[in-house]
Amino acid sequence: MSRPTRAIIDLTALRHNYELAQQLTGGGLAMPIVKANAYGHGAILVASQLDTMAPAFGVACIEEAMELRAAGINSPILLLEGFFSEDELQLAAQHNFWLMVQNRNQLAALATVKPATPLTVWLKLDTGMHRLGFDPAQAARLHAELQSMPAVADNIVIATHFACADDLDNTFTDQQIAQFQRHTQALNTLSSLANSPALLGWPQARSDWNRPGFMLYGQSPFSHDHPLASRLKPVMTFRSEVMALREIVAGDSVGYANSWTAQRNSRIATVPVGYGDGYPRHAANSTPVLINGQRARLVGRVSMDLITVDVTDLGPVAIGDEVILWGKDLSANEVASYADTIGYEILTRLHNRVPRVIATSQAPVPS
Numbered sequence: 001m002s003r004p005t006r007a008i009i010d011l012t013a014l015r016h017n018y019e020l021a022q023q024l025t026g027g028g029l030a031m032p033i034v035k036a037n038a039y040g041h042g043a044i045l046v047a048s049q050l051d052t053m054a055p056a057f058g059v060a061c062i063e064e065a066m067e068l069r070a071a072g073i074n075s076p077i078l079l080l081e082g083f084f085s086e087d088e089l090q091l092a093a094q095h096n097f098w099l100m101v102q103n104r105n106q107l108a109a110l111a112t113v114k115p116a117t118p119l120t121v122w123l124k125l126d127t128g129m130h131r132l133g134f135d136p137a138q139a140a141r142l143h144a145e146l147q148s149m150p151a152v153a154d155n156i157v158i159a160t161h162f163a164c165a166d167d168l169d170n171t172f173t174d175q176q177i178a179q180f181q182r183h184t185q186a187l188n189t190l191s192s193l194a195n196s197p198a199l200l201g202w203p204q205a206r207s208d209w210n211r212p213g214f215m216l217y218g219q220s221p222f223s224h225d226h227p228l229a230s231r232l233k234p235v236m237t238f239r240s241e242v243m244a245l246r247e248i249v250a251g252d253s254v255g256y257a258n259s260w261t262a263q264r265n266s267r268i269a270t271v272p273v274g275y276g277d278g279y280p281r282h283a284a285n286s287t288p289v290l291i292n293g294q295r296a297r298l299v300g301r302v303s304m305d306l307i308t309v310d311v312t313d314l315g316p317v318a319i320g321d322e323v324i325l326w327g328k329d330l331s332a333n334e335v336a337s338y339a340d341t342i343g344y345e346i347l348t349r350l351h352n353r354v355p356r357v358i359a360t361s362q363a364p365v366p367s
Helices: 011-024 033-040 043-050 061-069 087-095 104-112 136-147 174-183 196-201 332-337 341-350
Strands: 004-007 057-058 077-081 099-101 121-124 157-159 189-192 234-242 244-248 266-271 290-293 295-297 307-310 321-328 356-359
Touching: 011 043, 033 341, 043 057, 043 061, 061 077, 061 087, 077 234, 087 099, 099 104, 104 136, 121 136, 136 174, 157 290, 196 244, 290 307, 321 332, 332 341
Parallel strands: 004 356, 057 077, 077 099, 099 121, 121 157, 157 189
Antiparallel strands: 004 234, 234 321, 244 266, 266 307, 290 295, 290 321, 295 307
């Protein structure tokens, strides 16, 4: 027997979420975003499952793309951050990596490189996020400049990224869409605007290429209920088991720094999971977990390898009983809220020492 802490990956749910994303494109294409180890779910596992369904994948950088190629993933892969040095351009041509171009240095490199085959390029416009990309007013000139380069293939895509799409009451997304359309509508080129919240909540942002990420893994990008987000199915169940039980009396403390003190005689379960596995260290006392399907609350500080849970009111609890840290009936978003963070972070921080296990076979898979 091994340490029972593991992430159960439901591939049926993954396929369901991708199919929903594709339906929402309205005839466009849905590119699964598998950066950051597929948001903690296992990039190789996720891409292998979607490789015959998806037209391409998106990752942050060439290192993530090379990992997928080494695992036999053959679909085109977009480098969302583009390239950082000219030597990456030959690799991009060799392995069919697509490049997001967002600064003048990248343009200059493309103007002089002579790759074995022309490179597929996405042109990034900054419509208000103010991290990466060119002034939208330069779109026509930059598009023409790229078209003139022998190193660049004809299928240029113009893209942008939204700052506030997860807030459906914020009109800034409408402003970004309007600015993008104003400067690109006269160009004969493909476009890409929608990330997960835009694909779900901003129909006017859906276009030729759409970039679902967080939603693929069954998580809502919104802070409130949304009819389309409610159709998503969580892909990961992060689970463990009770490894120890003890009775304490009122006045006893639990964990480092005596940060929680029992106000009554209590029963405490110890669970082998901690921040070394990616469970959020700053999860507060009262963070929910499920033990035998019942809600219990975290007490004491999260340590590297262990947490402690008050099970006084749960009825019979035994060593070996199942503990769900997050999953179908306890969302990663809810757990994250107790740690003053977001579901995106706690999923992507899941450590590689946690085995990813396919739900149907329970067989360990690559992470």
